[in-house]
Amino acid sequence: xxxxxxxxxxxxxxxxxxxxxxxxxxxxxxxxxxxxxxxxxxxxxxxxxxxxxxxxxxxxxxxxxxxxxxxxxxxxxxxxxxxxxxxxxxxxxxxxxxxxxxxxxxxxxxxxxx
Amino acid sequence: xxxxxxxxxxxxxxxxxxxxxxxxxxxxxxxxxxxxxxxxxxxxxxxxxxxxxxxxxxxxxxxxxxxxxxxxxxxxxxxxxxxxxxxxxxxxxxxxxxxxxxxxxxxxxxx
Numbered sequence: 001x002x003x004x005x006x007x008x009x010x011x012x013x014x015x016x017x018x019x020x021x022x023x024x025x026x027x028x029x030x031x032x033x034x035x036x037x038x039x040x041x042x043x044x045x046x047x048x049x050x051x052x053x054x055x056x057x058x059x060x061x062x063x064x065x066x067x068x069x070x071x072x073x074x075x076x077x078x079x080x081x082x083x084x085x086x087x088x089x090x091x092x093x094x095x096x097x098x099x100x101x102x103x104x105x106x107x108x109x110x111x112x113x114x
Numbered sequence: 115x116x117x118x119x120x121x122x123x124x125x126x127x128x129x130x131x132x133x134x135x136x137x138x139x140x141x142x143x144x145x146x147x148x149x150x151x152x153x154x155x156x157x158x159x160x161x162x163x164x165x166x167x168x169x170x171x172x173x174x175x176x177x178x179x180x181x182x183x184x185x186x187x188x189x190x191x192x193x194x195x196x197x198x199x200x201x202x203x204x205x206x207x208x209x210x211x212x213x214x215x216x217x218x219x220x221x222x223x224x225x
Contacts (some may be wrong), residue, residue: 004156033178037155042120042155042194042202056212091156100164100206103213105156 006092006106014114018080021109025074025094034067034077034101035091043091049075050097082113117141118205118216126222135174135219137203138185144206146179146186147213151200160188193223 005024020085023040025032030051030111035043046065051072060067063085079086089110093103119138127133134196142144145164148156160168163186170177174197176189186203191202204213 035215040200040218042204042217044215045212048212091184092157100147100162102147102159102162103149103157103204104142105158107155 004094004104004106006090006109008109009107010110010112011110012114013082015084016081018078019082019111020073020078021078021090021092021111023075023077023092023106025092026104029094029096029104030072031095031097031101032069032075033093033095034075035087035093037108039089042098046077079111082111084113087111087113116202117135117215119200120203120216124220124221124222125218126224127193129223131196131223133190133193133221135190135201135221136185137187137216138153139205140184142181142183146183146189147204147206148177148186149202149204151218152198153192156167157202190221192200193221193222195223195225196220197221 007022034046036046037043046060047067049069052069067077089108090110091105093105095101095103095109119137147162148160151157161177162204164179166183168179174191200218200219202215204214204215
């Protein structure tokens, strides 16, 4: 079964540095999500794309976070500058976008900010 | 703002015991999904329920969607160590296909 690919798997960075995460969704999935998950808690939506357009970025800290999906396929999430509180798992998911469509998650990028 | 409350937050039981995990909200959802997540991996879908009162069974797991579509439960019969993980409920209600996740129930099944 096709999977959502994410890289890197782990990232350690110093505060105030820039960091970027990459996601390649399942082919044909129009909707792509970036979630942030604090250890042991549920995922929190950062941004949702429908094709190349952002449909929900209300919870994205736009002063330091940015996300793009230029060709409506793969996506990049960037943090600049990183802060200690950004340490978390960053999960990418994709779906067909229909109501009740299941989300298919990648295995995430574990970010540690020192 | 739609919120999903999951309880209990943590659950530690012995192999062979039964358990129930709850997911509650004051909001109505058009669908509700349950996911299971193992350490270091992304959540994996277990089931989707869309009709009020719906009951779905998946081997030893039984999922129920409340009549008013505001709550759901997950019951596991004869839990096994392989059931250990973080169980997440997620409610869908928007036309954009977005999901709101609960904070999860961390289940540990000891042999």
